[in-house]
Amino acid sequence: MTRSGWRGYIVFFLAPATLIYTIFAIYPIAESLRLSLFAERDSAALFVGFDNYQKLFTEPYWAEQFWNAFKNNVWLFVLHMLIQNPIALALAAILSIxxxxxxxxxxxxxxLPTLLSVVVIGFIWQLILSPLWGITPAFMNFIGAGSFFAPWLGLESSALTTVTLISIWQYVGIPMMLFYAALLNIPEETLEAARIDGLNGWWIFWKVKLPLILPTLGLVGILTYIGNFTASFDLIYTLQGGLAGPNGSTDVMGTFMFRTFFGFQAQLGDVNMGATVASSLFFIILLGVSVYLFGVQRRLQRYQA
Amino acid sequence: MRNNPLSSIAIHSVLILYSLLALFPLVLIAINSFKSKKGIFRDPMALPLGDLYSSKGYQSVLANGDFPLYFGNSLIVTLISLVFILLLGAMAAHALTEFRFKGNGLLGLYLILGIMVPIRLGTVALLELFVKLGLTNTLTALVLVYTAQGLPIAIFIFTEFLKSVSGEIKDSARIDGLSEYRIFFEVVLPLIRPVIATVAVFSMIPIWNDLWFPLILSPGEGTRTVTLGIQQFIGQYTVNWSAVLAALSVAIMPVLVMYVIFSKQLIRGITAGAVKG
Incomplete structure (x- = not known):
């Protein structure tokens, strides 16, 4: 076949996907990065360099919200890593027996819970935890812990952790499936050899299976990181509203970005500052992905080989 | 470990306990959606039998009248996006694995970048773009965004899968004189069937459940999706518990049905090595 003939096919097969993806995914992200370097003065765009970032990180009004949202996101990530992923691994290990x-x-x-809309899940837990309905207080009385009940979603000290636990309850299925698939992919001969060496099930898990699925642990880690910084918006917006109350205690980067861009109540929306928040989030995610690709994944591969 | 009855009991206790934890909230909502407000508060754990039964909640959901429209919108957006993601994703993956050309590797990397960089970060510019195109408050905007969002994962999984498939079938088809287009539709598409279900489910769930883009790109009455519709409906009816619970149950149903249909193939696709990490 002639060269130009091949070229025709390549364009036919690749152009549609590449075009849609470039226009509606890559371009908007690049354009957001560009917008973060501009500000509106007298209804004209003015190039201001990194002024917006400086404002975001240092001006009390912005910096307070930014670091609060960032800190909350970090807490969300830590809890998912410490609770969600170990539970997922344990369930996957049991299921793969x-x-x-x-x-x-x-x-x-x-x-099942993973499949459902965060909006639905959020409201279900809101009802269950509501002091009004009394399901949770009744249950806690039943197990003799009634005095510990509090309207957790409404308290500044416990709202974020409660929201996180709801998220963990919902999303434990995804890491579980990934671990499960990885565990099933371990060759039977490897396990048989370990058994012949006289290792029991517990040792086989720690000494043979776990090292073999380390790459999946890394993948789950980075997916948790990305999801936590972007997807947490839906749940918090549903449960706690756009202001992420009480008193901003559940505010995350997603809700902060939403409020900055569109405005909320008295606060006016600001396209350029919204783009600045989004771009900061972009760099935070990029940092995490780089750590994963160049640090974690490389080391894991070396360990494998 | 397998043969020890004691550890087997322990294992099943753990699994059953976790099953209860996963199912309890859903069952609770479902049974209470068939009760009147009085019943919901008087006896939340009871089954909706006898005088506890009431269909008032569902009646007020239906009386609201907009839910069929929301369902239609979600269905249209999800299905059309899904067709685009699967077809265009498979075409791109086919070209990337089949044809050697300059920049092949780089383009492949570019196309899966979107797995790591969420499209939501471009929302500010996306909205401006759709305003310029006159596409705000249309389902088209959602379809375009979701297609762009779903393509990277689809291309990644299809490419990995096609790499593991031998090229002999395609070569013999070529010798038989099939055109490249027919090779794609008649040889490659049937070949990737095992992973199509996996890609479909993983692309479908985030689209159906998304709140962010419907809220920002198409919040209008006529283009609301189920997820957004439910969110707004519940916001208005916080006192009408029967209606809220019924609305939640209604929202759960379609996903449940899709999952039951696809679940077997989904597991097979995952374990067939589509997701290797």
Whole structure:
């Protein structure tokens, strides 16, 4: 076939995806980065360099909100890493026991909350935790811990952690599936060799299986990081509203970006500052991804080889 | 470990306990959606039988009248985006694995960048773009955004899968004189069927459940999706608990049905090595 013939096919197969992706994913992100370097003066765009970033990080009004949202996001990430991913790994390890009765049913049930809209999940937990309905106080009385009940979502000290636990309850299914697939992909011969060496199930898990699925642990880590910085908006907006109350205690980068861009109540929307918040978030994610690609993943691969 | 009945009991206790934790909230909402407000508060744990039963909640959801429209919108957006993601993603993956050309590797990397960089970060510019194109408050805007958002993962999974498939089938088809287009539609598409379900489910869930883009790009009455519609509906009816619970149950149903249909293939696709990490 002639060279130009191939070129025709390449364009035919690649152009549609590349075009849509470039126009509606890459261009907007690049354009947001550009907008963060401008400000509106007398209804004209004025190049201001890094002034917006300086404003965001140092002017009390902005800096307070930014660092508060950032700190909350870090807490969200830490809790997901410490609670969600270990639970997911434990469930996946149990489910991957050979010939486990009912494994498919359990797997389906565990993954179910993941499928549902955050909006639905948020309201369900709001109702369950509501002092008005009394489901949770009644349950806590039943197990003899009634005096510990508090309207957790409404208290500054506990709102963020409560929201995070709801998120963990919902999303544990995704890391579980990834761990599960990785565990099933371990060759039977490797496990058989370990058994012949006289290792019991517990040791096999720690000494054979876990090292083999380290790349998946790394992948789950970075996915948790990205999801936590962007997707947390939906749940917090649903549960706590755009102001991420009480008193900003559940504010994350997503809700902060939304308020900055569109304005909220007395605060006016600001396109350029919204782009600045988005771009800061872009660099935060880029930093995490770089650490993963050049630090974690490389080391894991070396460990594998 | 397998043969020890004691550890088997322990394992199943853990699994059953976690199942209860996962299911309890959903079941609670479902049974209470069939009760009157009085029943919901008097006896939240009881099944909706006898005088506890009431369909008032569902009646007020239906009386609201807009839910069929919201469902239609979500269905249109999700299905059309899905077709685009699967078809265009498979085409791109096919070209990337089949044809050697300059910049092939770089283009492949560019196309999967979007897995790491969420499209939401470009919202500010996306809205301006859609205002310019006159596409705000249209379902088209959502379809375009979701297609762009879903393509990277689809291309990544399809490419990985196609790399693992031998090229012999395609070569023999070429010898038989099939055109490149027919090779794609008649050989490659059937070939990637095992991972299509996986890609479909993973692309579909975030689209159906998304709140961010419907809220920003198409919040208008006529273009609301189910997720946004539910969010607004519940905001208005916080005192009408029967209606709220019924609305929540209604919102759960379609996803549940899709999951049951796809779940077997989903697991098969994941474990077939589509997601290797």
């Amino acid at each position: 050979p010939n486990l009765r009912g494994a498919a049913t359990y797997r389906t049930i565990f993954f």
